[in-house]
Amino acid sequence: MTTVAAYAVPAAKAPLERTTIERREVGEFDVLIDIKFAGICHSDIHQASEGWGEAIFPMVPGHEIAGIVSEVGSGVTKFKVGDRVGVGCMVDSCRECENCKAGEEQYCLKGMVGTYNALDKNGEPTYGGYSEKIVVDESFTVRIPDGLSLDVAAPLLCAGITTYSPLRHWNAGPGKKVAVIGLGGLGHMAVKLARAMGAEVTVLSQSLRKKDDGLKLGADHYYATSDPKTFEELQGSLDLIISTVSAPLDFGAFLSLLKTGGALVNVGAPEEPISLNLFSVIGGRKTLAGSMIGGIRETQEMLDFCAEHGIGSEIELISASEINDAYERVLNSDVRYRFVIDTATI
Template identity: 80%
Template sequence: MTTNVTTVPAYAAPAANAPLERTTVPRRPVGEHDVLIEIKYAGICHSDIHQATNGWGEGIFPMVPGHEIAGIVAEVGPGVTKFQVGDRVGVGCFVDSCRECEYCLRGLEQYCVTGGTGTYNALDKNGEPTYGGYSTHIVVDENYTLRIPEGIGLDEAAPLLCAGITLYSPLAHWQAGPGKKVAIVGFGGLGHMGVKIAHALGAEVTVLSQSLKKQEDALKLGADHYYATSDPETFTALRGTFDLVISTVSAPLDFSAYLSLVKTDGALVNVGAPEEPVKVNLFSLIGGRKTLAGSMIGGIAETQEMLDFCAEHGLGAEIELISADRINEAYERVVASDVRYRFVIDTATI
């Protein structure tokens, strides 16, 4: 592919709730500071489904989801200094930001005051829609492109660009490590990476999941303990136990119940994004000076830090590799929690 080619094969949702289908989408010419990435693998995140079904608000259609992108640099613009052809690279949840606000200047581009530019389901600075990773190529500014270190397969690295950083960022911010007790609520695409990363950071890790069916997997991946939240005794036995609880689930929880598990001065951090509002009894916060917080992915520097950390510790996602013609089936299975633990599309099949 060269800069003269402006369309690439992709899988897109033509309308909200419509099955994804093969199509083509435009890609801008490679600019001064752009890299053209030949996408090798694209993870399927639950947020792809939320957006393709208008669960988080009205989307931009046709929509090409995908913000867990791993591939190889195929071309670079004349001003690019960070990458060269052949480099292993990744793209996460955003491809631009204002670059001027206090958060962008602090390396917290995910909290850009303009909201930044999503990898898909967004409009770029020229007012053109962005299209994500369920495609064969993408053009991205070098400053929003990540280097994937050797030591992680590109297929296992793709989910790190969302699932990995979504858990790494709060674990790092709330200083998970030796001497800290951390609970991960939910053991899916996000949760299994939370367990791996928290364990590698040296924390004592507990998984809180609806049932015991994933217990063996969780312990194998680094959990020290595992409890079923469907058992009321769990909340009695673990009351006041954890320094940090991270909820990865995208359904409303009884936050007062989960706050009861947090120590005084501890935190319950939500990285899941339910479509419905949630309620919380403020007495569950007041008694114990507890924090109920949220966290959203990470900035470019922190995402690179996460990738380097995962490579150093041999951490990749647990994946099920699929062909592109199985995307709609995969969506159904994600909604049914029937995946261990991340679907990844082999984009050579698009």
């Protein structure tokens, strides 16, 4: 075991505090990663407050991890010491079910092992990226291309792949009209990625406060959802809508914006149940769907795509002592657009 410094949530809704945790010894197929940067995802806040259900404490959040390999196991073939690597939302899966064999480990039928707030195969709690080091199986580690700085690459391991995967699955590209609900940590990545894929991109936000940002990030259009005229003007015009918000929506209203056969895909996960009149989907053969990150193969594909197109997250770099303030600011939508922790300050 190796003792490393970390920031942990001692109990539900409690402030994070500096502590130490134990990392396992490097096994045959493991890599030891010196974490350089860790993004703060809204998912971290949901889980730290038990908004998505009972959680494991103490909890070290963080599943947007970028760092450098400092040790490899004897059987490791994918990486060597000094490589630039990333770890996202999962660190293991059964590797045997049909989804795992298809490269969609995130949908493992036995349940993927989360990077934190989960139990590994030995029944030990997993701890995330708000820490100095992490030990991960090489099969759940990805290479960060040289064209991406580690700090702006860290959020790609969740925010990037969470939006890239549905855009690819629902065929965003030239000739497609794609809308993004919410211009936050996820939403700003969805705009960048959809634009790079060649789609016509619209942002749907509560107000026009971030319109200039949205257009600079690559949106062709920007509408305020607080204005009823938005829903009149855009009715039946969109092929795909990606909802990145974690608050309940009037899904009937947003579904009305889709063309026949269109899809509204949720990547934000509200804590509350939703209500839906099924005629909203029946009337136009529409799809209300969800999507969760991507498999390891697709995550690597996303990183390579971002490097090719010069896409990184828009970040605000913070020290570890600012994490609790950052949580409050995320809840107040006061970040443009992703907090990233400089783990040298832990």
